[in-house]
Amino acid sequence: MTGSDPLRLYRTVRLIRRFEERAIELVRAGEIVGGIHPYLGQEGIAAGVCAALSAEDLVTGTHRGHGHVLAKGADPARMLAELCGRVTGLNRGRGGSMHAADFGVGVLGANAIVGAAGAILTGAVWERRRRGADIVGATFFGDGAVNEGMLLEAFNLAALWRIPVLFVCENNGYATTMPVDGAVAGTIAGRAAAFGMPAAAVDGQDPEAVHEVTAAAVARMRAGGGPELVEARTYRFDAHHTFEHQVRLDYRPPEEVAEGRSRDPVDIAGARLDPAVRAEVDAAVEAELDAAVEFALAGPHPDPATALDHLYASGLTARTGGG
Amino acid sequence: MPRLSYRRALTRALADEMTRDESVVVLGEDIRVAAANVTTGLLKKFGPERVRDTPLSEQAFTSFATGAALAGARPVVEFQIPSLLFLVFEQIVNHAHKFPLMTGGQCAVPVTYVVPGSGSRTGWAGQHSDHPYALFAHVGVTTVVPATPADAYGLLVSAIRCDDPVVVFAPAGALDLRADVTDLAAVPLGRGIVRRPGADVTVVAVGHLVHDALAVAEELAGQASVEVFDPRTLYPFDWDGLVESVSRTGRLVVVDDGNRSCGIAGEIIATVVERVRLAAPPRRVTRPDGAVLPFAPALDRAVQPGRDQLTAAIQLTLKDG
Numbered sequence: 001m002t003g004s005d006p007l008r009l010y011r012t013v014r015l016i017r018r019f020e021e022r023a024i025e026l027v028r029a030g031e032i033v034g035g036i037h038p039y040l041g042q043e044g045i046a047a048g049v050c051a052a053l054s055a056e057d058l059v060t061g062t063h064r065g066h067g068h069v070l071a072k073g074a075d076p077a078r079m080l081a082e083l084c085g086r087v088t089g090l091n092r093g094r095g096g097s098m099h100a101a102d103f104g105v106g107v108l109g110a111n112a113i114v115g116a117a118g119a120i121l122t123g124a125v126w127e128r129r130r131r132g133a134d135i136v137g138a139t140f141f142g143d144g145a146v147n148e149g150m151l152l153e154a155f156n157l158a159a160l161w162r163i164p165v166l167f168v169c170e171n172n173g174y175a176t177t178m179p180v181d182g183a184v185a186g187t188i189a190g191r192a193a194a195f196g197m198p199a200a201a202v203d204g205q206d207p208e209a210v211h212e213v214t215a216a217a218v219a220r221m222r223a224g225g226g227p228e229l230v231e232a233r234t235y236r237f238d239a240h241h242t243f244e245h246q247v248r249l250d251y252r253p254p255e256e257v258a259e260g261r262s263r264d265p266v267d268i269a270g271a272r273l274d275p276a277v278r279a280e281v282d283a284a285v286e287a288e289l290d291a292a293v294e295f296a297l298a299g300p301h302p303d304p305a306t307a308l309d310h311l312y313a314s315g316l317t318a319r320t321g322g323g
Numbered sequence: 324m325p326r327l328s329y330r331r332a333l334t335r336a337l338a339d340e341m342t343r344d345e346s347v348v349v350l351g352e353d354i355r356v357a358a359a360n361v362t363t364g365l366l367k368k369f370g371p372e373r374v375r376d377t378p379l380s381e382q383a384f385t386s387f388a389t390g391a392a393l394a395g396a397r398p399v400v401e402f403q404i405p406s407l408l409f410l411v412f413e414q415i416v417n418h419a420h421k422f423p424l425m426t427g428g429q430c431a432v433p434v435t436y437v438v439p440g441s442g443s444r445t446g447w448a449g450q451h452s453d454h455p456y457a458l459f460a461h462v463g464v465t466t467v468v469p470a471t472p473a474d475a476y477g478l479l480v481s482a483i484r485c486d487d488p489v490v491v492f493a494p495a496g497a498l499d500l501r502a503d504v505t506d507l508a509a510v511p512l513g514r515g516i517v518r519r520p521g522a523d524v525t526v527v528a529v530g531h532l533v534h535d536a537l538a539v540a541e542e543l544a545g546q547a548s549v550e551v552f553d554p555r556t557l558y559p560f561d562w563d564g565l566v567e568s569v570s571r572t573g574r575l576v577v578v579d580d581g582n583r584s585c586g587i588a589g590e591i592i593a594t595v596v597e598r599v600r601l602a603a604p605p606r607r608v609t610r611p612d613g614a615v616l617p618f619a620p621a622l623d624r625a626v627q628p629g630r631d632q633l634t635a636a637i638q639l640t641l642k643d644g
Contacts, residue, residue, distance in 0.1 A: 058394075089427070090427070091425065092428065093427070094424055094427040095425045095426060099426070101425070101426045103393075103430060116417070119382070119383040119384075120389050120390035120393070120418060121390055122383075122387055123387035123391040123392075123394070123396075124391060125394075126390070126394075130372060130396075150382040150383055153380035153382055153383030154383045154387075156378060156380060156383070157377075157378070157380060157384065308424070309428070310423050310424045311424045311463070313423045313432070313433070314465075316465070316513075318463060
């Protein structure tokens with residue numbers, strides 16, 4: 001895909017924003033148990049990257065993964081049902097917020113082990129291409145993941161074997177509460193350089209800028225280039241996890257939060273639209289999410305007797321735990 | 324059928340499955356030159372796209388195989404050293420094993436992990452001599468430990484065809500075996516076999532220890548009739564097959580090359596006593612608790628289950644009750 005589509009980018013950013021806000025309401029209402037890792041503030045990255053991908057391309061996300069799944073095209077209603085643990089959810093209520101997956105739209109899962117998904121996606125892209133599919137992949141991870149050995153091993157494999165994977169680092173400044181300066185020796189882009197991978201830094205608050213950088217990288221990869229890294233600099237507007245709404249952790253100065261929140265991807269993308277068009281998009285998103293909430297809460301809860309359904313694809317049945 | 328070595332049985336299984344199914348690929352360290360003498364000839368026959376020598380990045384290539392499986396491949400990953408399974412335990416358990424349930428059945432992860440040379444190889448010391456099959460049984464990953472060349476072939480074939488992850492432990496103590504194999508065929512997962520029928524006691528032996536158990540049974544033939552049960556698959560275990568055996572003999576001894584606490588021997592005994600009223604307390608011969616294999620050969624041997632220990636355990640069980 002070449003050339004950005006401001007309407008589409010805004011719509012995706014707005015959808016993720018309002019999805020997350022609705023999800024937080026559902027956490028507070030007790031409908032989503034276990035809380036969520038809100039993607040608020042980082043929406044421009046998922047929107048910009050996924051706009052440069054085709055339906056067949058593959059992605060993996062993170063524990064902060066709702067945005068990636070939605071931007072790649074999953075149904076928000078089934079996604080929300082998943083967060084609510086209903087059988088109508090994407091994963092039939094077996095995955096929840098941190099593991100939402102939709103193989104039908106190329107989302108091989110949010111993955112809650114930091115740094116783990118890069119090698120998985122690399123293998124998946126390799127196999128699809130071995131079978132003749134002309135696809136690429138994008139794997140999202142945070143700044144915390146750049147210190148995980150298995151991600152660095154994945155950089156090496158992808159670069160060595162020239163597998164077209166876009167490694168997208170969402171640098172929101174903190175790995176949970178650990179600031180980047182306290183955790184990362186050298187630089188994030190420098191890690192790519194060590195493996196001979198091109199790297200670009202981009203303003204993650206601007207979906208159009210993210211799209212532009214991604215589209216160029218994807219074009220090079222489709223033309224036979226190897227993997228690349230994009231470091232999208234962003235800011236997490238809300239908590240690491242919604243548990244912080246109850247337990248205040250003191251690690252981000254209020255001035256920093258205010259400054260971070262002043263560059264809002266929704267506003268940046270929205271300013272590029274005619275206000276009337278923007279209002280139409282907002283209304284359409286609201287209607288879609290009204291229906292999504294209704295769908296999610298109407299879905300049946302899973303039957304406890306089915307708790308270990310899908311444990312084995314081979315049909316093996318596990319022994320029960322009772323006496 | 325000529326005499327088939329255990330290693331060549333593994334090679335045959337790989338080659339046959341790769342010929343039968345284009346989705347089968349092999350990954351691992353030094354496999355292009357068959358350093359473990361298992362992938363011999365595969366590169367030449369199937370090419371580098373299907374026989375992929377990897378850098379020393381066990382965690383990445385294990386998850387690479389998971390990803391390839393999600394996209395339709397049936398990867399076989401070879402580890403030359405059993406202790407590398409500790410390094411990739413996270414990738415196997417947290418990802419390969421959990422994906423089908425976590426995704427609500429959207430995917431399968433048909434990866435086979437093969438360890439040619441598990442357990443002690445004498446002189447390979449602390450970090451190359453583990454036999455951690457019970458760990459995989461504990462987390463619920465299908466785990467097989469073939470004792471014979473025919474089973475090495477048949478269980479590896481079934482592992483590759485299985486839609487779930489399977490770990491194949493090929494014990495170092497069995498790798499040099501050769502046998503006349505008349506029937507090279509898939510062996511079903513989860514099905515044990517009585518290697519020697521007997522009436523007085525059932526000895527469950529895992530992997531290479533099956534041959535020790537058979538030798539001990541022969542030695543004791545004048546005193547007692549010992550049945551030797553080879554589970555072949557540790558998870559899922561053939562409980563019905565074992566219960567049938569122990570129900571006849573009324574006595575149980577397990578010999579297992581794993582560490583004692585939370586080992587497979589403990590699970591076997593627990594399950595049997597839940598289902599069968601034994602004539603005497605069951606016994607087990609295992610590595611000691613927390614065993615680390617020391618280097619010196621005499622020390623290495625001292626930590627592994629031995630025939631003398633097994634003989635003593637059988638005699639005690641026969642005397643009790």
